[in-house]
Structure formats: structure tokens, C-alpha cells
């Protein structure tokens with residue numbers, strides 16, 4: 001119930017206005033977001049890389065309805081990738097891109113514009129010597145996102161895709177995307193989805209995650225295990241051993257600000273541990289999805305509201 005309400009609020013412009021104007025929100029947002037500016041992102045990225053972790057940077061934004069803004073987001077990624085190259089961080093840091101931020105939802109030629117903008121970002125990544133992963137958004141975008149990914153992979157075979165275990169279709173998608181060299185981030189899924197397309201309960205989603213992970217780990221691709229769940233991490237470790245995988249043939253991923261000690265433990269044991277690092281002004285949707293995932297985060301937020309003034 002609570003999760004559904006928060007996920008619905010993540011797409012409400014009225015709630016957005018209230019939450020964004022509320023001063024204590026900003027202190028809490030800082031836990032999950034590197035800052036608003038490119039320099040903030042580069043500094044946070046540098047700090048993470050210095051501790052043996054890798055990074056995937058997300059220039060925050062989604063659901064763009066404006067072609068100029070979509071092109072502006074592609075340009076922001078070009079600046080980011082140039083900065084990663086100039087600071088020598090590109091070997092340890094890639095970028096994550098939401099296609100809805102680069103035009104996928106535009107009423108005219110949305111998919112075509114998103115493909116062109118994503119191609120610009122991939123070209124900038126190739127020039128910097130790093131890679132791109134396409135984030136996955138709600139289920140209405142899955143076919144379009146995977147079709148854009150297939151097209152881009154013809155020129156950029158290193159392009160990463162994200163599959164969401166809660167979707168009923170995902171086992172089949174895992175089979176398609178588990179070929180040689182295929183970089184696939186497996187997450188549970190963060191959006192509010194109907195029962196017709198997605199498993200609803202935690203146990204069902206966890207079981208689906210394990211089924212999908214089995215396929216990816218037995219395949220020839222490069223699985224990216226994106227979860228904070230200790231059970232999923234343990235199972236991934238076992239599956240890697242059963243499939244005779246070397247440590248450089250898969251990686252763990254977690255979100256910035258979540259379970260940092262566990263991130264350091266995994267990196268310290270010789271695993272590739274990548275942190276998803278968001279930055280920028282458009283933090284609202286990302287922040288609300290994090291609140292929806294974890295009641296403890298919400299309690300912290302409500303306590304700050306109650307003690308206001």
C-alpha cells in the first residue's frame with residue numbers, strides 16, 4: 001500500500017512541488033545524490049574510485065516532454081564523459097542513461113530522437129574509453145528500450161541493458177541477452193506495475209530474481225548483479241562458483257548511499273563493485289523510488305517533517 005502510494009506520488013507534479021520546497025528534504029536527498037553539479041559528481045566519483053569501487057554515473061532526469069531538454073541531457077552526458085576522460089576516471093566509471101530523459105516519450109518521433117541522443121552519448125563514451133548502460137523504466141518502455149539497445153549494440157557491443165526480475169517476461173529476455181559479451185544489469189524493478197505484467201509480492205520477486213540470475217550466470221555474458229539484498233548476493237556468489245566463473249566475468253552493483261560497508265567488503269574481497277551515482281537537479285522521481293523501497297528511509301523523512309520549525 002505504502003509502496004504503491006509513494007510510487008504514484010513519484011509521478012505527481014503536485015506532490016513534487018510540496019516535497020521539493022520542503023527544506024529538510026535536501027539533507028536527506030544528499031544521502032542518495034552526489035550533488036547538483038558536474039563537479040559534485042566528479043568529486044564523489046573520485047572518492048568512490050579511490051576506495052576500490054567502480055562507478056556508473058546517472059545525470060538525473062526522466063519523462064522529458066521537450067526535445068530541447070532531451071538534447072540538453074545528451075549534451076550534459078557528453079560534458080560528463082569528457083570530464084571523466086580528462087580526470088583519468090574513465091577506466092573506473094561509466095554512465096547510466098534513461099531513454100525517457102533523452103526523448104523516448106516525445107509525442108512525435110520520440111523513439112527515433114531517443115536513439116539519436118543515446119548514440120551521441122555512446123560515441124562520447126567510446127571516445128572517453130568507457131561504456132554506457134541503458135536504465136530500464138516502467139514496462140510500457142521495455143520493448144522500445146530493448147529494441148533501441150539492439151540497434152545500438154550493432155555499433156557499440158559493450159552497451160549494457162537492464163532487466164527487471166519482477167516482470168513476467170524477464171526470463172525470456174535473459175535468454176536472449178545472455179550471449180557472449182552481453183552486459184546485463186539484473187535488478188528487481190522499481191516501478192509500480194500491474195499484476196498482469198509483474199510479480200507483486202517480495203517472495204515471488206525474489207524467486208524470479210534467482211531464476212533470472214541462474215540463466216545469466218550460466219550464459220556467456222557479463223551479469224551485473226544490482227541488489228542490496230544479502231540473499232541475492234550470496235546466491236550470486238554460489239552461482240558464480242557453480243558455473244566456474246572468474247571474478248572478472250561478472251560484477252556487483254549498489255546505489256550510492258546504500259550499504260556502503262557491504263560495498264567495501266565486496267570490493268575488498270576482489271569483486272568488481274560498481275556504485276550507481278546520480279547527480280543533477282531532477283532528483284525527485286529517483287528520491288521517491290528510494291523512499292518507496294525502504295520504510296526506514298521514509299520514517300527518517302517523516303520525522304524531519306514532524307520536527308520542522
Ligand SMILES: Cc1cc2nc3c(=O)[nH]c(=O)nc-3n(C[C@H](O)[C@H](O)[C@H](O)COP(=O)(O)OP(=O)(O)OC[C@H]3O[C@@H](n4cnc5c(N)ncnc54)[C@H](O)[C@@H]3O)c2cc1C
Pocket residue numbers: 134135136137162164187188189190191202226227228229230232253254255258259275276293294
Ligand atoms: C545499481 C542499481 C541500478 C538500478 N537500476 C534500475 C533500473 O534501471 N530500473 C529499475 O527499475 N530499478 C533499478 N534499480 C532499483 C532496483 O530495481 C530495486 O528497486 C532496488 O535495488 C531495491 O531492491 P533490492 O534488490 O536492493 O532489494 P529489496 O527487496 O529492496 O531489499 C532486500 C534487502 O536488501 C537490504 N536493503 C535494501 N535496501 C537497503 C537499505 N537502504 N539499507 C540497508 N539494507 C538494505 C535489506 O536487507 C533488505 O531486506 C537499480 C538498483 C541498483 C542497485
